Amino acid sequence: MTRTKVMAWAGGAVYLLMVGLLVGGAPRASGTVHGVGSLLAASLLVGMVRRTPLPALAMALLGSTAAVVGPPSSAHENLAASYQGEFLSYLAVDLVLGFIVATCARRASLVAVAVSVTVQLLVIGGFAHGDNLTVNVVIGLLATAASCTVGLLSRERREHAVALRSQEVAEAVTAERLRIARELHDMVAHSIGIIAIQAGVGSRVIRTQPAEAREALRAIEATSRETLSGLRRTLVALRQADPAAAASGQAPLAPSPGLADIERLVAATADAGVRVEVRRSGEQRPLPADIDLSAYRIVQEALTNVVRHAGTGRCRVTLGYGDEELSVEVVDDGRGARGATENGSAHGFGIIGMRERAGLLHGHLSAGPRPGGGFRVAARLPLPEPVTVAVEAR
Structure with a gap:
């Protein structure tokens, strides 16, 4: 005891x-x-x-x-x-x-x-x-009823709070699962698409053009290593539930990709046979980490769809740094609606994932065929107001 x-x-x-x-x-x-x-x-x-x-x-x-x-x-x-x-x-x-x-x-x-x-x-x-009997019986019953009523109200309030906490936990788990699914999809789909293209090219030219076959194999090796590195970072981050373990430096994590890595993404897409033209407008500046990562993943997924479904050799990426929002646009002149469905493929979740990323940032994403042919993905992500510091005149 x-x-x-x-x-x-x-x-x-x-x-x-x-x-x-x-x-x-x-x-x-x-x-x-x-x-x-x-x-x-x-x-x-x-x-x-x-x-x-x-x-x-x-x-x-x-x-x-x-x-x-x-x-x-x-x-x-x-x-x-x-x-x-x-x-x-x-x-x-x-x-x-x-x-x-x-x-x-x-x-x-x-x-x-x-x-x-x-x-x-x-x-x-x-x-x-006498009269005290009736009065005391009534008072005793009322006191008991009042205490039971207060107890019931307290029980209902506690049970309601527990239910709300359980719902919040379930929603948090679902949101985290969706976030992990989006991250893995965007990370793997682009790389696997490039690997599939390069493997097909290598198999066709391995006897007649050995140099190009070796180049395709080199691209496959580089893309595979980069994808494995990204998967390893994601898995290590998921396993490091203890903040002390994460801060101990046992498994350092590389920073998440962002728009500064667009050129590397463009080079990988070019290796897959699609030349990408990048246009920028507005004042380029550092962005919040969540917006920077989401914009990069939207471009990555859109380029993946171009490589896998558009059937074209070129596309254009436009990044607009506005005062209040960041605009991202990826257009191609490929097969349009015949090459990509609402989800980005016949059975994929590409466009759904892009919409979820934009929605989590209170932004908007549209995707669909262009009137003149091809496909267009456009996202608008609100930017936080810049912090201004007032300086007193002396």
């Missing part, structure tokens, strides 16, 4: 001792004195109420009943005045009862309510007389 439990039971024993001293030591005191005194002594049961509420209720019933039936003055005159105030001791029982209803199982709560009401009604019926 732990120290806290010992102290809780010691408090219960002291409570019974105090009630006994109150009843036996002041037999001729008024019933109100006994009732108020036993009610105040119930504060010693706080430890038991928190840890063992049902035994605490039993002690409260025993002490409150002793405060009513114990005084020898019950044989004296003016019984009504003597016992009218002693029933105040049952307020301690009602407080414990409310705690039980709020925290214990419903079956235990029902048993506790039934026992408490039965004991109170029997004692009140045996020691109250």
Whole structure:
């Protein structure tokens, strides 16, 4: 038995001792004195109420009943005045009862309510007389009902809070799963598309043009190494749930890609047979990490779709650095709607992932065939307002 439990039971024993001293030591005191005194002594049961509420209720019933039936003055005159105030001791029982209803199982709560009401009604019926009988019965029932109502409200509020926390946890897990799925899709799809193209080229020219075959194999090797490195960084980041382990430097992580890596992405796409023209407008400046990564992934996925589905040898990427938003546009003159569906492929999630990335940043993404042929992906990502520091003139 732990120290806290010992102290809780010691408090219960002291409570019974105090009630006994109150009843036996002041037999001729008024019933109100006994009732108020036993009610105040119930504060010693706080430890038991928190840890063992049902035994605490039993002690409260025993002490409150002793405060009513114990005084020898019950044989004296003016019984009504003597016992009218002693029933105040049952307020301690009602407080414990409310705690039980709020925290214990419903079956235990029902048993506790039934026992408490039965004991109170029997004692009140045996020691109250005349008009005081009706008044004390009504007051006792109302006090019990009030404590049970407060307990039920507290239980419902706690259960509602638990349900909300569970829902928040589930939503957070779902959001994290979607984020990981998007990151892995954008990371792997582009590389696998390039590898597939290069492998096809190498297999066709391996006998007639060995130099080009070696170049295709070199591109496959470089792309595979880069993809494996990215996957390793992602898996290490997922495994480092402990911030101390992440800060210990056991597995340092490379920074996430951004628009500064567009040229490397363009070179990899060119190796796959698609020449990319990059245009920039506006004042180029550092962007928040989430916007920078999302813009890069949108361009990456759009180029992947061009390589895999457009059937063209060129496309254009336009980056617009506005005052309030970053605009990203990827257009090609390929097969258009025949080469890519709403999801970027017949069974893929490319455009869905791009839309999710833009939506998480309160941006907008549109994707569809161009009127003059080809396909167009356009995203607008809001930028935070620049922080300005006021300088006082001297």
